[in-house]
Amino acid sequence: MTKNLVVIGAGMASGRMLEHLFEAAPGAFTVTLFNAEPRGNYNRLMLSPVLSGEKTYDQIVTHDEAWYEAQGITTRFGEAVTAIDREAQIVHGARGPVPYDALVIATGSAPFIIPVPGHRLPGVVAYRDLEDTNAMIDASRPGARAVVIGGGLLGLEAAAGMAARGAEVTVIHLMGHLMERQLDPAAGYLLQKDLEKRGIRIHCKGATKVILGQDRVEAVLLEDGTVYPADLVCMAVGIRPETRLANDAGLEVARGITVDDQMRTSDPAIYALGECTEHDGQLFGLVAPLYDQAKVLAATLAGDQAAFRPVQTATKLKVTGCDLFSAGDFADAPGREDIVFRDPGRGIYKRLILEGERLIGAVMYGDTADGAWFFDKIRTGADVTADRDTLIFGPAFAGGAPSDPLAAVAALPPEAEICGCNGVCKGQITRAIEGGATTLDAVRGLTKASASCGTCTGLVEQVMALTLGDGFAANANPPMCKCTDHTHEDVRRLIKSMGLKSIPAVMQELGWTTVGGCASCRPALNYYLLADWPLEYRDDRQSRFVNERNHANIQKDGTYSVVPRMWGGVTTPDELRAIADAADRYNVPMVKVTGGQRIDLLGVRKEDLPAIWSDLNDAGMVSGHAYAKGLRTVKTCVGQQFCRFGTQDSTGLGIRLEKLLWGSWTPAKVKLGVSGCPRNCAEATCKDIGIVCVDSGFQISVAGAAGMDVRETVLLLTVATEDEVCEVTAAFVQLYRENARYLHRIYKWVDKVGLDWCREQVSDPATRAALHDRFMLSQSVFQTDPWADHAARPAEWSPIADLSLRAAE
Numbered sequence: 126m127t128k129n130l131v132v133i134g135a136g137m138a139s140g141r142m143l144e145h146l147f148e149a150a151p152g153a154f155t156v157t158l159f160n161a162e163p164r165g166n167y168n169r170l171m172l173s174p175v176l177s178g179e180k181t182y183d184q185i186v187t188h189d190e191a192w193y194e195a196q197g198i199t200t201r202f203g204e205a206v207t208a209i210d211r212e213a214q215i216v217h218g219a220r221g222p223v224p225y226d227a228l229v230i231a232t233g234s235a236p237f238i239i240p241v242p243g244h245r246l247p248g249v250v251a252y253r254d255l256e257d258t259n260a261m262i263d264a265s266r267p268g269a270r271a272v273v274i275g276g277g278l279l280g281l282e283a284a285a286g287m288a289a290r291g292a293e294v295t296v297i298h299l300m301g302h303l304m305e306r307q308l309d310p311a312a313g314y315l316l317q318k319d320l321e322k323r324g325i326r327i328h329c330k331g332a333t334k335v336i337l338g339q340d341r342v343e344a345v346l347l348e349d350g351t352v353y354p355a356d357l358v359c360m361a362v363g364i365r366p367e368t369r370l371a372n373d374a375g376l377e378v379a380r381g382i383t384v385d386d387q388m389r390t391s392d393p394a395i396y397a398l399g400e401c402t403e404h405d406g407q408l409f410g411l412v413a414p415l416y417d418q419a420k421v422l423a424a425t426l427a428g429d430q431a432a433f434r435p436v437q438t439a440t441k442l443k444v445t446g447c448d449l450f451s452a453g454d455f456a457d458a459p460g461r462e463d464i465v466f467r468d469p470g471r472g473i474y475k476r477l478i479l480e481g482e483r484l485i486g487a488v489m490y491g492d493t494a495d496g497a498w499f500f501d502k503i504r505t506g507a508d509v510t511a512d513r514d515t516l517i518f519g520p521a522f523a524g525g526a527p528s529d530p531l532a533a534v535a536a537l538p539p540e541a542e543i544c545g546c547n548g549v550c551k552g553q554i555t556r557a558i559e560g561g562a563t564t565l566d567a568v569r570g571l572t573k574a575s576a577s578c579g580t581c582t583g584l585v586e587q588v589m590a591l592t593l594g595d596g597f598a599a600n601a602n603p604p605m606c607k608c609t610d611h612t613h614e615d616v617r618r619l620i621k622s623m624g625l626k627s628i629p630a631v632m633q634e635l636g637w638t639t640v641g642g643c644a645s646c647r648p649a650l651n652y653y654l655l656a657d658w659p660l661e662y663r664d665d666r667q668s669r670f671v672n673e674r675n676h677a678n679i680q681k682d683g684t685y686s687v688v689p690r691m692w693g694g695v696t697t698p699d700e701l702r703a704i705a706d707a708a709d710r711y712n713v714p715m716v717k718v719t720g721g722q723r724i725d726l727l728g729v730r731k732e733d734l735p736a737i738w739s740d741l742n743d744a745g746m747v748s749g750h751a752y753a754k755g756l757r758t759v760k761t762c763v764g765q766q767f768c769r770f771g772t773q774d775s776t777g778l779g780i781r782l783e784k785l786l787w788g789s790w791t792p793a794k795v796k797l798g799v800s801g802c803p804r805n806c807a808e809a810t811c812k813d814i815g816i817v818c819v820d821s822g823f824q825i826s827v828a829g830a831a832g833m834d835v836r837e838t839v840l841l842l843t844v845a846t847e848d849e850v851c852e853v854t855a856a857f858v859q860l861y862r863e864n865a866r867y868l869h870r871i872y873k874w875v876d877k878v879g880l881d882w883c884r885e886q887v888s889d890p891a892t893r894a895a896l897h898d899r900f901m902l903s904q905s906v907f908q909t910d911p912w913a914d915h916a917a918r919p920a921e922w923s924p925i926a927d928l929s930l931r932a933a934e
């Protein structure tokens with residue numbers, strides 16, 4: 126006898142399940158198919174090509190009227206089921222009840238809408254069905270402005286589709302890079318670059334605050350104050366299993382409707398299928414595992430044995446021209462290793478993640494042809510040890526011998542291009558070497574090879590090694606770290622000349638050999654980027670040493686030291702009282718005067734840091750940056766005001782300089798001293814920058830040190846006024862910020878570039894003014910108090926990057 130089967134939801138999963146069922150048990154069921162949407166089954170994945178205009182709706186329909194009729198299915202489309210009466214075994218639809226012997230709930234997911242003010246305004250849509258797609262098509266007139274909230278798979282497909290129709294599209298994404306669940310930062314960067322090439326604006330680290338508008342949406346306001354005008358807002362921030370019917374019916378529901386291996390719910394007559402389900406604690410958002418569920422449920426209904434086992438899924442983005450592939454697990458974890466391949470010229474990035482002898486994840490951008498081959502290795506858990514050396518090159522090289530880079534270069538004919546930017550071929554380089562150019566700089570000077578983007582430097586060196594044999598002294602300036610062949614100087618130069626504005630951009634375009642850099646290059650890159658692009662680059666806290674991340678120096682017993690700024694070494698009774706109170710309140714075991722004329726609270730427990738900062742902040746004090754590669758202290762003597770030898774107001778000048786320079790990030794720490802006369806009580810002549818006041822004005826000297834190396838400063842310039850001291854000092858610090866290698870103190874840098882060069886730069890009025898202006902621009906962004914910032918936005922305390930201890934002051 127045929128049984129009544131009622132199916133709620135004509136989505137991708139139920140369509141596939143019905144096909145299997147009619148094949149496995151023809152005539153066994155009389156089927157009624159409800160769908161809230163006013164249509165039957167279609168390929169929801171293909172809504173994106175419909176949006177972009179590459180397909181029409183008719184082309185994506187999977188089951189048409191004729192098919193339903195042929196299978197004898199009663200269709201109730203455009204009719205949502207409102208209730209399930211489990212006792213009577215009846216479902217209630219708007220147009221009347223239907224009894225069932227077996228019931229399948231396949232209601233899919235509901236888009237998640239962020240409940241910000243304005244989210245109900247007309248013009249705010251989700252991206253789930255044909256209605257949403259049509260709303261976006263209607264709004265995507267050329268010149269119309271659309272904002273997509275969410276830079277995941279759906280959001281980006283929506284953005285690309287609307288952009289293809291001529292709309293001006295902005296994507297706002299909360300995280301640091303696009304599609305962070307499927308892609309690592311390197312692939313996210315390449316994706317962003319490709320989307321930006323299509324005119325799509327991407328705003329990462331952007332949190333939506335309000336959707337603005339009177340009668341309909343007009344703009345989106347972000348937490349950081351940015352406003353994007355919008356005629357349409359598409360929210361694509363995630364989905365939730367559609368479980369309302371199941372909940373109301375009293376079925377067991379966790380995040381999704383709980384099902385067993387046979388897709389049975391807690392009621393044996395009711396099954397669930399698709400994105401609305403939760404199996405073994407897992408939810409689903411891609412179609413591949415749902416098709417497996419469909420097969421299992423059809424078998425179960427037909428009385429056959431089958432069990433659902435979730436399989437690995439791979440992701441692809443359906444935006445023409447953006448080739449990405451992601452599968453498996455790519456999170457960093459102990460015991461995992463990466464194999465990375467980058468081809469900056471062609472915008473290719475490939476990364477394989479290995480655990481022991483198995484491949485467990487793959488992320489690729491630009492060339493995804495081998496995706497399926499890698500995916501198969503992930504799924505089967507095959508031992509890849511034997512192929513490891515050539516694995517990243519895919520099946521074409523499988524089992525081949527590891528490539529010898531020198532042999533490959535030797536095999537190149539003379540006309541083979543080595544430097545793509547400047548069109549220099551191997552023969553030109555060989556001739557230059559044979560003509561006497563034996564260093565990289567000389568070859569660069571003669572041929573321009575590796576003088577632009579520099580990514581071919583390694584190749585040029587290989588040609589040199591081949592031509593010169595033992596006479597080739599490899600680059601005397603060592604690479605920045607094991608992640609790259611570039612020196613610090615190269616990297617600084619290329620960041621500027623190529624306009625690289627993020628860490629993933631540097632790593633991709635300069636061909637980093639590791640995924641995310643190391644504890645040595647990341648802090649350096651973070652510094653170079655924020656020094657060169659103060660307005661565009663956003664500081665990456667993950668790339669900072671622990672002391673800078675925690676705004677305090679960690680001590681050897683794991684406690685921290687807290688040092689408030691004391692401008693020019695001057696304090697007040699009120700400040701001293703606040704410090705004393707804080708010391709009492711937080712049981713600070715030692716209060717010590719530092720060599721830089723301030724007070725150090727030592728032995729503060731980590732959990733007390735935010736509170737002690739807040740108390741000191743309330744008393745008007747800011748962080749002394751005693752942990753920072755930035756301005757530390759300006760030590761002063763009492764000067765003219767109290768000392769009979771004083772020639773100028775050294776204390777006042779010191780305070781002025783400290784107020785000018787504090788908060789600036791520099792390659793290494795910077796300390797200043799200002800003495801009121803050559804007796805030099807402030808020990809200014811062993812500081813990074815020392816000012817000695819004399820009757821006729823001020824001697825500005827630089828490049829002193831009093832640490833492991835002890836150095837006396839050398840005279841940079843003598844100037845007549847305090848204003849000039851401030852301008853020259855700011856210009857000199859900026860020169861240092863823009864040119865020095867990370868972690869090089871001023872004296873080391875001056876040794877390298879020469880004092881004369883520094884003097885020339887800050888003596889020339891136009892260069893000095895330009896340096897000064899760039900310094901002030903940077904200060905307009907970075908001169909903030911981390912204690913106050915922390916109060917507004919608590920820092921994350923998770924352990925990250927490498928922990929290195931630094932001396933206090």
Ligand SMILES: Cc1cc2nc3c(=O)[nH]c(=O)nc-3n(C[C@H](O)[C@H](O)[C@H](O)COP(=O)(O)OP(=O)(O)OC[C@H]3O[C@@H](n4cnc5c(N)ncnc54)[C@H](O)[C@@H]3O)c2cc1C
Pocket residue numbers: 133134135136137138139159160161162169170171172173204205206207231232233234252253254279282367370398399400401409410411412413415441443
């Ligand atoms: C634009 C877009 C692009 C996508 N791209 C991809 C991709 O590239 N790769 C991939 O693997 N996945 C992709 N997905 C996800 C994929 O479409 C889903 O995983 C799949 O459609 C889920 O199938 P389902 O049958 O569970 O739910 P659905 O296909 O959503 O079907 C559920 C149906 O149930 C109906 N319904 C809900 N409640 C009721 C009720 N009370 N009464 C009657 N009917 C009801 C709904 O109207 C809906 O038609 C994409 C999704 C979208 C929206």
Ligand code: SF4
Pocket residue numbers: 762763764765768769770771772775800801802803804805806807
């Ligand atoms: S440096 Fe000169 S002015 Fe300053 S305290 Fe010493 S003696 Fe006085």
Ligand code: SF4
Pocket residue numbers: 931932933934
């Ligand atoms: S680093 Fe050396 S000099 Fe500096 S505080 Fe520690 S022990 Fe003293």
